[in-house]
Amino acid sequence: MTPASARMDNPSLITVPVPLGERAYDILVGRGLIDTAGARIAALGARAAAIVTDEHVGPLYAAALTASLEAQGLRVSMITLPPGEATKSYASLERVCDAVLAARIERGDLVVALGGGVIGDLAGFAAAVVRRGVRFVQVPTTLLSQVDSSVGGKTGINSRYGKNLVGAFHQPSLVIADTALLDTLPIRERRAGYAEVVKYGLIDDERFFAWCEANWQGVFAGGPERDEAVAQSCRAKAAVVVRDEHETGDRALLNLGHTFGHALEKLTAYDSRRLVHGEGVAIGLSQAFRFSAFLGLCPPADAERVEVHLNAVGLPTRLSQVPGGCGTVDALLDAMAQDKKVKGGALTFILARGIGRSFIAPGIEADQVRTFLTGEISA
Numbered sequence: 001m002t003p004a005s006a007r008m009d010n011p012s013l014i015t016v017p018v019p020l021g022e023r024a025y026d027i028l029v030g031r032g033l034i035d036t037a038g039a040r041i042a043a044l045g046a047r048a049a050a051i052v053t054d055e056h057v058g059p060l061y062a063a064a065l066t067a068s069l070e071a072q073g074l075r076v077s078m079i080t081l082p083p084g085e086a087t088k089s090y091a092s093l094e095r096v097c098d099a100v101l102a103a104r105i106e107r108g109d110l111v112v113a114l115g116g117g118v119i120g121d122l123a124g125f126a127a128a129v130v131r132r133g134v135r136f137v138q139v140p141t142t143l144l145s146q147v148d149s150s151v152g153g154k155t156g157i158n159s160r161y162g163k164n165l166v167g168a169f170h171q172p173s174l175v176i177a178d179t180a181l182l183d184t185l186p187i188r189e190r191r192a193g194y195a196e197v198v199k200y201g202l203i204d205d206e207r208f209f210a211w212c213e214a215n216w217q218g219v220f221a222g223g224p225e226r227d228e229a230v231a232q233s234c235r236a237k238a239a240v241v242v243r244d245e246h247e248t249g250d251r252a253l254l255n256l257g258h259t260f261g262h263a264l265e266k267l268t269a270y271d272s273r274r275l276v277h278g279e280g281v282a283i284g285l286s287q288a289f290r291f292s293a294f295l296g297l298c299p300p301a302d303a304e305r306v307e308v309h310l311n312a313v314g315l316p317t318r319l320s321q322v323p324g325g326c327g328t329v330d331a332l333l334d335a336m337a338q339d340k341k342v343k344g345g346a347l348t349f350i351l352a353r354g355i356g357r358s359f360i361a362p363g364i365e366a367d368q369v370r371t372f373l374t375g376e377i378s379a
């Protein structure tokens with residue numbers, strides 16, 4: 001019999017470690033990993049796996065994952081949810097928790113999130129609360145989830161009060177990012193995920209931003225640049241998460257663009273037909289740079305460069321580009337007031353002194369934001 005290690009040989013495999021002590025795990029990036037996912041997951045020592053997926057991803061990839069797990073002797077169950085942001089809800093959480101309990105998943109067994117960030121955040125949160133914590137594995141299937149949401153342990157659901165307001169930190173035991181799965185991803189979702197890739201360059205790596213400007217077409221086409229973008233994004237995110245797992249400091253930098261983006265998602269009622277997370281982030285990244293320029297912190301030419309690149313790949317950058325409108329300035333400020341970075345009632349933004357020079361800016365006056373937004377809403 002071929003040893004498991006030999007069967008798992010994959011020349012395109014890149015391993016990104018996340019050294020979090022006893023909870024350390026690996027992010028595996030490469031083409032074709034789903035075929036050996038069963039052996040890698042079985043190596044974690046579980047006897048059963050509950051796959052959580054959605055109605056787009058399940059028909060494409062659940063059979064391959066199930067076969068791979070069953071070949072290792074694992075008992076497999078599955079729950080399939082409707083696709084889209086609205087699925088990150090209390091109702092879905094109840095469905096997933098009940099399905100995991102009905103499948104008699106023990107603490108030593110595994111919940112396996114097979115899907116994009118919606119499924120990963122929801123399944124991860126269910127895993128965090130069922131039996132006060134069962135282990136889980138991320139098998140991310142969108143560019144966004146491979147470069148961002150599957151890593152770092154933020155899990156949760158949305159509330160009528162705002163994005164991701166109910167959740168927990170719960171790290172996965174393994175992340176398997178099979179980049180071949182991205183071949184079926186619609187162009188709109190490729191663009192949305194790409195916004196989070198660009199974010200890493202804008203935070204603290206101007207060279208990576210320049211690399212994105214030069215290589216984005218390869219990333220979209222699925223060339224070797226795509227694997228490189230996924231791996232580099234995971235390295236960047238893992239480095240921040242290891243420094244500040246629970247966002248008491250630096251991790252807030254990963255929120256660049258999100259104070260704006262999350263407010264827009266709330267005001268579009270989490271309706272993926274109008275706005276998806278990555279589109280909100282794209283507008284938010286551009287707004288964060290324009291706000292920084294408005295405050296005299298950032299050269300306007302850098303804000304312009306950010307916008308030009310996002311527009312070049314087909315992403316929106318202005319509030320006026322939100323389908324159906326983004327609401328009033330008051331509504332935006334009201335939504336921002338629920339941001340998790342708010343401290344002492346004052347907003348915290350991630351601002352920038354230039355590309356790759358982002359910083360955490362607490363104590364931003366609502367009046368400054370109001371004046372800026374009033375100008376932006378008609379721009």
Ligand SMILES: NC(=O)c1ccc[n+]([C@@H]2O[C@H](COP(=O)([O-])OP(=O)(O)OC[C@H]3O[C@@H](n4cnc5c(N)ncnc54)[C@H](O)[C@@H]3O)[C@@H](O)[C@H]2O)c1
Nearest residue numbers: 056083116117118141142144145148149154181184185277
């Ligand atoms: N936890 C975190 O750190 C973190 C980070 C970033 C974003 N998020 C969250 O992630 C969510 C967005 O995730 P997303 O952009 O992956 O959206 P998503 O999960 O809604 O997936 C996007 C769409 O693509 C479909 N899809 C997924 N994989 C596919 C594939 N391989 N082929 C064809 N179709 C496929 C899905 O069914 C869905 O319709 C948001 O809720 C956001 O808040 C969380």
Ligand SMILES: O=C(O)C(=O)C[C@@H](O)[C@H](O)[C@H](O)COP(=O)(O)O
Nearest residue numbers: 148152154163164251254255258340
């Ligand atoms: O991992 C993080 O930390 C991030 O901020 C990554 C973001 O891209 C992601 O959208 C995250 O879910 C936002 O976190 P939140 O705490 O603002 O809900």
Ligand SMILES: [Zn+2]
Nearest residue numbers: 196258277281
């Ligand atoms: Zn995000």
